[in-house]
Amino acid sequence: MSNPPDSEPEIDPRRLEILGVAMEILREQGYAKTTMLAVAKRARASKETLYAWFGNKQRLFDEVIRAKADRMNRDLLAGLDGAPAVVLRRFGENLLTLLSSDDSIAINRAAIAEAPRDPAFGQALAAHGRQRTGALMIRYLEGQRDAGRLTFEDPARAFESFVGLLVGDAQVRMLTGAIPPLGAEEIAARAERATVLFLRLYGNS
Amino acid sequence: MSNPPDSEPEIDPRRLEILGVAMEILREQGYAKTTMLAVAKRARASKETLYAWFGNKQRLFDEVIRAKADRMNRDLLAGLDGAPAVVLRRFGENLLTLLSSDDSIAINRAAIAEAPRDPAFGQALAAHGRQRTGALMIRYLEGQRDAGRLTFEDPARAFESFVGLLVGDAQVRMLTGAIPPLGAEEIAARAERATVLFLRLYGNS
DNA sequence: AGGCTACCGTACCAATGGGTACGGTGCAAG
DNA sequence: CTTGCACCGTACCCATTGGTACGGTAGCCT
Numbered sequence: 001m002s003n004p005p006d007s008e009p010e011i012d013p014r015r016l017e018i019l020g021v022a023m024e025i026l027r028e029q030g031y032a033k034t035t036m037l038a039v040a041k042r043a044r045a046s047k048e049t050l051y052a053w054f055g056n057k058q059r060l061f062d063e064v065i066r067a068k069a070d071r072m073n074r075d076l077l078a079g080l081d082g083a084p085a086v087v088l089r090r091f092g093e094n095l096l097t098l099l100s101s102d103d104s105i106a107i108n109r110a111a112i113a114e115a116p117r118d119p120a121f122g123q124a125l126a127a128h129g130r131q132r133t134g135a136l137m138i139r140y141l142e143g144q145r146d147a148g149r150l151t152f153e154d155p156a157r158a159f160e161s162f163v164g165l166l167v168g169d170a171q172v173r174m175l176t177g178a179i180p181p182l183g184a185e186e187i188a189a190r191a192e193r194a195t196v197l198f199l200r201l202y203g204n205s
Numbered sequence: 206m207s208n209p210p211d212s213e214p215e216i217d218p219r220r221l222e223i224l225g226v227a228m229e230i231l232r233e234q235g236y237a238k239t240t241m242l243a244v245a246k247r248a249r250a251s252k253e254t255l256y257a258w259f260g261n262k263q264r265l266f267d268e269v270i271r272a273k274a275d276r277m278n279r280d281l282l283a284g285l286d287g288a289p290a291v292v293l294r295r296f297g298e299n300l301l302t303l304l305s306s307d308d309s310i311a312i313n314r315a316a317i318a319e320a321p322r323d324p325a326f327g328q329a330l331a332a333h334g335r336q337r338t339g340a341l342m343i344r345y346l347e348g349q350r351d352a353g354r355l356t357f358e359d360p361a362r363a364f365e366s367f368v369g370l371l372v373g374d375a376q377v378r379m380l381t382g383a384i385p386p387l388g389a390e391e392i393a394a395r396a397e398r399a400t401v402l403f404l405r406l407y408g409n410s
Numbered sequence: 411a412g413g414c415t416a417c418c419g420t421a422c423c424a425a426t427g428g429g430t431a432c433g434g435t436g437c438a439a440g
Numbered sequence: 441c442t443t444g445c446a447c448c449g450t451a452c453c454c455a456t457t458g459g460t461a462c463g464g465t466a467g468c469c470t
């Protein structure tokens with residue numbers, strides 16, 4: 001293999017460019033108003049090429065979602081070593097920043113809007129996002145429990161508690177447009193607070 | 206006024222019937238696939254009447270959302286007297302039952318799907334749902350604090366903590382279709398657990 | 411050079427659905 | 441009985457958009 005060390009195998013850059021443009025328009029317009037023609041035009045491609053490569057609108061955006069979720073997940077899970085107080089705070093800030101991003105909001109809106117017709121987006125999003133994140137964080141929490149720094153019964157529930165304390169219903173309210181995306185200070189405050197509360201519930205000291 | 210004591214003033218029952226049918230189809234089909242013709246047909250009305258009464262699709266469903274949210278809210282907030290341990294558990298069960306209902310899921314999906322185009326649904330939903338619920342629960346929590354049974358700084362944040370512990374990210378996952386609606390046992394377990402954790406954080410004893 | 415492949419741009423097709431117009435009907439007031 | 445209003449049912453208009461077809465061109469292989 002002549003690949004540079006840590007690139008995915010054989011990704012056509014032109015394909016990535018198209019996916020990027022599709023994400024861009026999804027972010028700006030929402031799924032319903034995003035048209036294949038608009039994607040083709042901005043990517044300086046033809047509709048026919050889009051259909052040849054991706055089959056249809058749904059499959060195109062399925063790939064957009066997978067790619068974006070993978071990338072977000074990778075960013076989110078950087079640096080999961082250390083004491084819970086610092087790891088949780090950092091993870092919390094990263095997660096809230098992610099959930100407040102235009103990209104995340106657009107993707108979640110698309111998945112939710114299409115769910116009645118077809119749960120494919122939602123499932124792809126879950127599989128590439130929340131599930132992987134959850135698995136890793138749960139493993140981390142178990143490690144900390146084994147090291148005697150935390151106490152809980154069910155690590156999955158403990159993790160969901162942390163997420164709940166952190167996010168509350170802010171994500172849904174951002175998705176509905178009831179509140180604007182969280183600002184940096186609010187994010188920091190929430191991460192700090194959720195960490196403190198979590199440790200009060202499950203920390204040993 | 207010759208109204209019976211606690212009915213809304215002068216609500217045309219025919220109008221209510223149409224709103225009910227619209228909600229029914231919204232629940233079955235989702236907003237995008239719900240057509241004005243389908244509503245008219247099932248309500249044995251004509252499209253022209255729908256447009257004469259409601260103006261357009263958006264305003265029709267705006268009213269659907271308001272009416273439904275008001276009704277849900279009323280059910281949710283019944284019986285808010287007593288000790289936190291029992292009130293919170295009951296409220297938690299009610300809220301989770303509500304959020305797991307087909308109606309709530311359909312309405313939230315509609316609000317989120319339309320948010321990029323127009324935040325009207327989301328704002329109506331927030332104003333008639335979450336905001337009123339939150340205000341009442343916050344007042345309750347403050348009362349309990351004044352009675353010496355709870356301790357916290359910011360009642361709004363305390364309330365959001367409870368909701369977070371209760372719901373976690375289950376609502377978003379139901380909306381995306383990643384998980385099916387919560388069952389009765391899961392609801393009871395979550396309400397119990399959230400109450401216990403909340404009291405561990407904020408209870409005096 | 412000749413031809414093949416991939417792709418661009420655009421025109422086209424067909425379905426869908428919001429919104430309007432209109433003729434017909436039942437009912438209530440005068 | 442007559443008039444008129446509210447409403448039903450249906451036909452219609454038109455903009456949008458997913459998806460297809462096709463002619464033209466640029467580059468690559470032989």
